[in-house]
Structure formats: structure tokens, C-alpha cells
Amino acid sequence: MFKKILLATTGSPASFGAARVAFDMAKRYGSEVTIFHVLGVPTKAFSQVVNDVRTGEEVEVDAEYISWVEEELKTTYAKQFAGAENAKIVITTGAPHREILREARNQDSDLIVMGASSGDNVKYHRGYPGSTLQKVAKAARCPVLTVHRESASYWGGFSSILFGTDFSKQAASAFKFALNTARELDCVLTIFHALDISGKVLDQTQIEENLIVARKRIRETYVPLMGDFKNFDIEVWEGAPYVEIVKLAREKQVDLIVMAHHTRELDAEKAKIGSTVEQVIVRANCPVVSVSKPDKV
């Protein structure tokens, strides 16, 4: 299922959690890991100068600099490297989201793992900027797993998965991925829908009714797809979707949240506000996988 993992990293502490999850998965599931690092965007198309993605400073990219960065990455991940048979480092220049997508496509990766940073430095984050994550999550053909905090409760192995649905087309792909993962890794799968009542005035009976409808809809939509898989439960809560997802995840101590990513908005500023996924990533205590395409699930 995760034969090829692409770990897109800045090498900064903000991405340590992501690295730990990627390497743990690789060891557990025998995956190949590519540690992929984009140095930065060449300041001029044909020049060798890039704005380093970590420091924002201008650096001259030459063989020496590349091998220095490579060494640094090796040192950073020395412990993880020790047990990983199938790990390699790839370093390149360019716009981070483009290069991550390009490499994932070249390698036909099954999973992209990224660190996320919610920082507000607009130019360069210590992790990958929110807009990088947005753009990768939107266009990647494979699921994208994000780890926001080092402390995310993943301790090597998934036993409980939360799938949050809004019944969109993309959610169908996300569900497939959640189900396959749950099956393969033998986890409990919680299928969850949060009835979005933010900004609406509904009376309690209306809410109750809508909850019943949603529950029914989950049954009709997803249960027939599960065949003999019985290890699931269904939850429908009302509230602001991202808050409810995070709350439920905490309550159930899930190790992985799976969601669809389907914001059409590419302007990072605007997308950020609307994106439930992004909010969940920032707040969740566990890794979050976003799925937007049906290909690699």
C-alpha cells in the first residue's frame, strides 16, 4: 500500500514529526523512502542563485552546497537512516510545490509525507509554507500525509482511523483510502460527518432531523462499500466541522485522520480560510491524510 513514500522536507524542526512518521511507516511496511528537499526557487531562471527555503537567504547552488545540504540532512535523520534500508536523498531547486509534485509523478509515489507549518511568515516558513501544502494536496495524485506537531500521537503503527466526510466526490476517494488502510492495517474505522451549523440559525429539532438524515446518508453511501469489513462505527455531530473532527479524534485517540481535499481556490490567502483540512492539520494531535484524487487509493 505504501511502497513508495516521498518525504518532502525542509530539514527543519518543524518537519521532524513528518520524518518520524515516514520512517516508521517505511520500517513497518517495508517502503522505499525518498527524502526530498527543494533548496529554493532560483532567483532567475538561468542563474544558480536560490533563495534557500529554510533561511530565505540567497545562496549559490553548486556541487559543494548540495553535498553540504545532503550531509546535513543525513545528520538530521541519522537515527532514522540507521534502520531504513530503502532510503535515499534527492535535492533539487525550484518552486517547492511544483518540484514535490513532479518528483511524486516521476516516482509514482504512493504517499507524500510533509511537515506542515502554520507560521505566518509569508515568504518562507521553517516547515513548508501553507500554500505549498495546499497546492500539493490539491494536485497530488496520491494521498498526502501531514504531520503538524512532533508530538502527534503516532507511536509507530495505526490502530484507529477517523474518516471525515462531506459527501463530495473527493470524499469517495478519501473513503476508499481510509477503508483500504483500515483493512490492511487492521484498524477501527470511524466514519464521521460534522453537520456544519456555523453561521446558521437552526432550532434544535431541525438539527436533530438533519443529524438523522446525515447518519442515514453515511449508512447508504459507505456501508455497502465495506463488504465484510465490520470494524467500523459511525458518528454524526453538529458544529464547525474542523473543531468537531479534532474533538472526536482526541476523544477516540485516533492515530490517523483521513479527509478529502477539494478546495478549488488556489490563492493561498483565500483558501486557508475555507479549508477544513488545513484547520484540522494544524490542530490535530495525529497525522492527517488528505486525498483529492482517486488514483492511488
Next chain:
Amino acid sequence: MPEGILCNKTPIKTDEQLKLTLSDSRGTKYYAEMLELEVDSDALWALVQKTLKSRTKTWLEICAHCGLCAESCFLYQVNGRTPKQVPSYKIQSTLGQIVKKKGKVTNEFMRHCMDVAWSQCTCCNRCGMYCPHGIDMGVMFSYLRGLLYSQGFVPWELKIGSGMHRVYRAQMDVTTEDWVETCEWMAEETEEEWPGLEIPVDKQDADIMYTCNAREPKHYPEDVAEAAILFHVAGENWTVPSEGWEQTSLSMFAGDWECCKDNVQNVYDAIERLNPKRAIGTECGHAHRATVIEGPYWTGRPDGLPPRPYIHYVEWLAEALRTGKLKIDPAKRIKEPVTLQDSCNYVRNQGLKDITREIISYIVEPGFFVEMSPNKEHNYCCGGGGGFNGIGMYREQRNVALRKKMDQILDTGCKLVIAPCHNCWDAIRDLEEEYEIGIRWSFLKPLVIGMLDVPEHMLPKDEE
């Protein structure tokens, strides 16, 4: 040492030599070798005699040293109005001397000429409009660059740049396979949101053959996708060539004349091969100058025109908006003060000034467009033209050069700058990074896509 391994009179012709030159960090070795590079005075003089046309000769002779061109040059303005930056002085003290001394000049002098040619003139052609005799330093500096290039006195990045054109036929290492693959990739990535969208490669007899700037497939392939979206929505029958798709010409700014011709020929061959009704180039300014304005002369086309009508992106866009092929949703028009960067390369070189303003009239809510001052054919270079942007050794000078544009933008009070030319876009980005004046900048394509009134049947059907 007459010629170095990296710095010499031979253009980069092989991948091996290209990689070798590239691996020389910051051109340290390259510039060290340049100190020893011998000037072949006979060859230089022979070249001058063969190529110095009567116009340039006359210009050199009739310059009255009146200095009326001084204020016209933005580099003169931002460099404390030093006499060294007066256009006529810059050319007389370099090209003028080479001619006067019949090519008998020293290595040191040639290096000085290189500094002047690449860091004190961006070939923006503004001075030519202010000289009472119409003397255009931009043209003369392009010529001087050619002489310097032939003797190996060219900045490291531009030697590489033209080498890339020679080896890959693109200013970057984008091969035919990379390019075609990028088109497929972008079509795949975009078709979901734009059902039916295609990026047809090598289609015969299409209405439009689209060409671009290698920077797009290399780092910003969404630019290709955006062009595809707009052609798709406009219902155009279009194609891209697998070969001859790259229309930029760093060789033009490097002074590598042979390579200039070769590249343009490559694009023209694609036109002849695919037989489109017309060709449309991307938003890049210098690419347009190379393929459409200068190209026909380089390749010796008798009518001075490309093989088919070849228009700049702004011309197509204006036409598509005018004829209603593309419709703007009035509610989505830009409703904040916005200004426009006129690219010297298509405004002064081809007069495309009103057409960009026509586009503005469709996409900006009346009352929000603020002109820079001066503007249109009087506009100043972005500060990074003519290769200036990419030359590490002249970074400092380039950063100083950006100040003119910074002041112009600040004076408009706008936070948004429309910069259709790729190089202007880069310069304005650098300007923001260097001086942090809090602006945003954009090409036309993404702006227009964001405000399209898309016919219902073109939208994806699925979503809730």
C-alpha cells in the same frame, strides 16, 4: 594563457562543456581565466569592419555630446547622475574606442567594456527616444555585446545561457521529452477542473501555434496550464510544437549572434512544419522581441516578418476579450488600485501600449487603474532587463537599478502590479524581496482566469 578552459572565444556547444562551466561556482575560475584572456585585435577589427553597419557608424560619428540623453536613462538617474552613466558617454568610451583604435585594445579595456555593456545598460532603448538624432544606445550596446562575446568577454551566466540555447535549444535544460511530458502533466492536472481541456502537441494546421519561455516548463508549468485554460475557454483550435516551442533568447542578450539565428530558425521551422494560421507567444517581453521583432532579420527573411503572423500574448488576450471569446464577470473585476508595468521589449520595440490598456479596461473596475509615470513608450525598464537580472556579479548594481521602478510603483500607491513580461515579473519580485514595499505582482493569465465568466457546460459537474 591566450584562452581558458572555461573562459574563451568558443561558444558552449556541448553538454559536457556546459556542465563544466556550470560547476564553476559563481564563475570564480571563469572570471580568473578572463584576466588572462588575450584579445585577438585582428579578428576583432575584422569583425567590426564586417558588421559595423552605416547606421551605427553614423550614430557614433554624429553624436553631439550634448548630453540630452542623460536624463532619459534610468541608470543615470538612480546612480547619482554620475557622468559615467550618461548614455552617450557609455557608448563612446567603449564601442567608440574599439572602433577608434581599430580593435587594438587591451584585456583590461575589454573587461571594462563588459562591465559597462552588461551592468550599465539594459538595452531598454529609452534613450533613443530622447536623443535629437535618434541615437539608440540600446541598439549599440547590443552590438557591442556581440563584439565582446566573440572575444570571450561575457558574463558567466550569459555564456551559460546562450550555451543552453545551443545545447538544449532552450534557455534551461528542458529537453523535448521534458517539454512534452510537462504538457501531458499539466493537461492531466487541469482537465479535472476544466473538462475536455487538452494541450495538443504537434497538431497540423491549427489556428494557433503557442510558444513559450523555458522558465515555464522548468519552474512554473502552471503558466502552460493557464494558457491552456484560456485557449480552451475561448474555444481555440491550438497546438504547441514538440520542437521549437522555446522562444526566449538569452543569446540575444549574450551577444551570441549565431545562436540567436539558430534558435529563431528552430521556432520558424516549427511553424513551417505545423502550418498554423498564426503563432502566439507567451507574455514574455524579450522572447517576443527575439522571435517576432528581431528574429526575421536574424534569419534573413526577405519580408522582415515571421513565416506566419506571430502575435504577442497581450494581442491575443485583448482580441479574445474584445470579441467575447472570453467573458469577464464584472463582479470579479479588480477593485483595488492596480498599475501596469509596460515591458520595453514589446512597448518600445513594437508599440503594444494601447492593447494592454484595452485589456485593463475589461479586467479592472473603472477608476481603479493607476498609470505609472511616465508610462507607455516612456516607461522605464523594470531594472533587470537585458540579462541584468541574472548576472550574479552585477547583483548590487541591479539592486540599485530596481529603485527607479520602486519609486514609480510607490508613487502610484498601488499594491498590485500587473507585469506581463516574465523578466519584469522577476524584477518586481526581486524588488519586493530587496526593498519590502508590500506589493503583489501578477501575470495576466491567472488574473483573467480568476475573473472569467465560464459557460455552465464547461464547468465540472460533480461537486456538491
